[in-house]
Amino acid sequence: MGVKGVPKQSLDRSLDLELRGRGRHALYRRLALGVLGLIVLAALLGVFGQESTKTVAAGQRAVLSVDAPPRLRGGLLFQARFEVHARRRLAHPDLVLSPGWFHGMTLNTVAPTPLSENSGEGGLTMSFEALPAGQTLVVWTDWQVNPTNVGRRDEDVALFDGAEPLASAQRTVTVFP
Amino acid sequence: MDLVIRSFLAFVFVFAVTRVVGRRELSTLEPFDVIMLVVIGDVQQGVTQSDYSITGILIVLSVVTLMTALFAYLNFRFPRMRPFMEGRPVVLIDNGAVIERNLRRERLTVGEVEAEARQQQIVSLRKVRWAVLERNGRISFIPDDEADASIFDQAAL
Numbered sequence: 001m002g003v004k005g006v007p008k009q010s011l012d013r014s015l016d017l018e019l020r021g022r023g024r025h026a027l028y029r030r031l032a033l034g035v036l037g038l039i040v041l042a043a044l045l046g047v048f049g050q051e052s053t054k055t056v057a058a059g060q061r062a063v064l065s066v067d068a069p070p071r072l073r074g075g076l077l078f079q080a081r082f083e084v085h086a087r088r089r090l091a092h093p094d095l096v097l098s099p100g101w102f103h104g105m106t107l108n109t110v111a112p113t114p115l116s117e118n119s120g121e122g123g124l125t126m127s128f129e130a131l132p133a134g135q136t137l138v139v140w141t142d143w144q145v146n147p148t149n150v151g152r153r154d155e156d157v158a159l160f161d162g163a164e165p166l167a168s169a170q171r172t173v174t175v176f177p
Numbered sequence: 178m179d180l181v182i183r184s185f186l187a188f189v190f191v192f193a194v195t196r197v198v199g200r201r202e203l204s205t206l207e208p209f210d211v212i213m214l215v216v217i218g219d220v221q222q223g224v225t226q227s228d229y230s231i232t233g234i235l236i237v238l239s240v241v242t243l244m245t246a247l248f249a250y251l252n253f254r255f256p257r258m259r260p261f262m263e264g265r266p267v268v269l270i271d272n273g274a275v276i277e278r279n280l281r282r283e284r285l286t287v288g289e290v291e292a293e294a295r296q297q298q299i300v301s302l303r304k305v306r307w308a309v310l311e312r313n314g315r316i317s318f319i320p321d322d323e324a325d326a327s328i329f330d331q332a333a334l
Contacts, residue, residue, distance in 0.1 A: 032197040033246055036239040043236045075229030147229040148179055176232040177183075 048176055049073055057159075059167035061088045062131075064159040066169045073176045074147035077108075082139040082157060090131040090161045095139065098123040098156040100173065104149025108142040122158075150177045186231050194242045198249075263312045268328070270308035273321065283310055294318055 014020045042048065049071035056065045068080035080101075084093055095114075101107075102124065114126035131137050151174075158168040252262045267279050275287055287302070293316045294302060302308070307319040307328050319328060 029197050032193065033243065036194075036197070036243055039235060039239045040243060043239075048232050048236065073228055073230035073232045075227045075233075077227050144227065176230055 047071070050076055050078055052079075055169040055171050057157075057167040057169040059159070061161065062086050062090060062093075062159055062166045064157065064167040064169055066157050066171060068155070068171070068173075070172065071174050071176070072145045074145055074149065076145050078143055078145070080141045080143060082141070084128075084131065084137040084139075084159055086131040086133050086135050086137075089133045090166075092160075092162040093128045093131050093137060094160040094162070095126045095128070096123050096158040096160060097126070098154055098158075100153035100155045101157075103153055104146045104175070106144045106146060108144060109140075111140045123156075125160075145175055149175050151175060183231055187234055190235060190238060194238055198242050198245050266312060267310040268307060269310055269316065270302060270305050270318075272306060273303045275302060279310075285310070290316065 011017070015022070050069040050073070051071075052067050052069050054065055054067045056063065058064075063083075063085040065083045065085075066080065067083070069078050072078060082095055084090070084095070086093070110126065112128070114128055116127045118125045118127075126139070128137055128139070152172055155171045155173045156168065157171070159166045248262060251258055267283055269276060269279055269283075269285070269290055275290070280287065280290070290308060291302060294300075294305065294308070297318050299305060299318050299320065304321050305318050306321045307317075309317045309319075309328060311317055
């Protein structure tokens with residue numbers, strides 16, 4: 001304070017010319033820039049999404065593989081691909097997606113279109129046509145992350161032939177705010 | 178709730194960036210900065226696409242801040258890069274004489290230079306010893322009464 005009750009606004013020789021107490025400011029600024037550099041580096045390495053990873057679950061009668069990004073951000077459009085390779089004939093191949101797939105997500109398209117879809121406690125079941133032995137069914141799905149969907153949750157996928165479980169892929173997804 | 182948190186985080190981050198990037202970079206609005214400001218709103222969609230996240234803002238701002246700091250450092254550390262990064266000033270008037278060639282090069286008219294001069298309380302260009310189009314796009318006028326002054330590098334003469 002300069003004159004009593006009036007805030008001091010003029011230059012101070014000690015603070016503003018000799019820079020007393022400001023010797024480390026440049027260091028702090030460099031450290032802050034270093035933090036920003038780490039953020040960019042982490043982004044380049046895919047820490048914040050949205051590189052896809054593949055999870056393979058092999059059963060005796062079929063192999064299930066899921067290709068989807070495990071890390072996402074609000075608003076992102078992404079694709080998840082499910083491949084079912086039949087080692088033996090599958091009469092009623094059903095893909096069951098756990099509720100985590102639909103929590104705060106918008107499913108835009110599924111190709112090929114399932115014969116039927118049913119929702120239950122275990123998630124959403126998509127039923128497809130019979131798959132002969134040696135054949136592969138590829139299901140393409142396109143999604144968008146709702147911006148308010150933040151957190152980590154399970155995104156499991158199970159393959160059934162009717163009521164018989166064949167393979168199960170355990171995955172998680174992390175959505176950054 | 179969500180909007181409050183998002184805007185709070187965006188505010189804190191932008192505030193931190195303005196403190197980190199250095200006051201010199203923020204104090205001058207050069208042609209590049211103006212174009213960046215105008216274009217960035219449109220570019221943003223191309224950069225972030227459908228990304229509506231705070232994380233996306235953080236990443237994009239980090240890249241822009243680091244690039245700004247890097248260019249400022251290069252400009253400071255390597256004088257030979259300055260003409261490339263900042264351009265060079267252009268003398269428009271020499272000893273009261275308008276240099277038409279330089280005006281044409283910068284697509285300036287005498288009327289525009291006169292208008293700039295009037296804004297600096299200079300009535301006539303004949304009263305101007307030198308006028309210089311600076312790197313930041315502003316025109317500096319050195320009046321004729323600065324008899325001993327020179328804007329040119331004495332060592333280079």
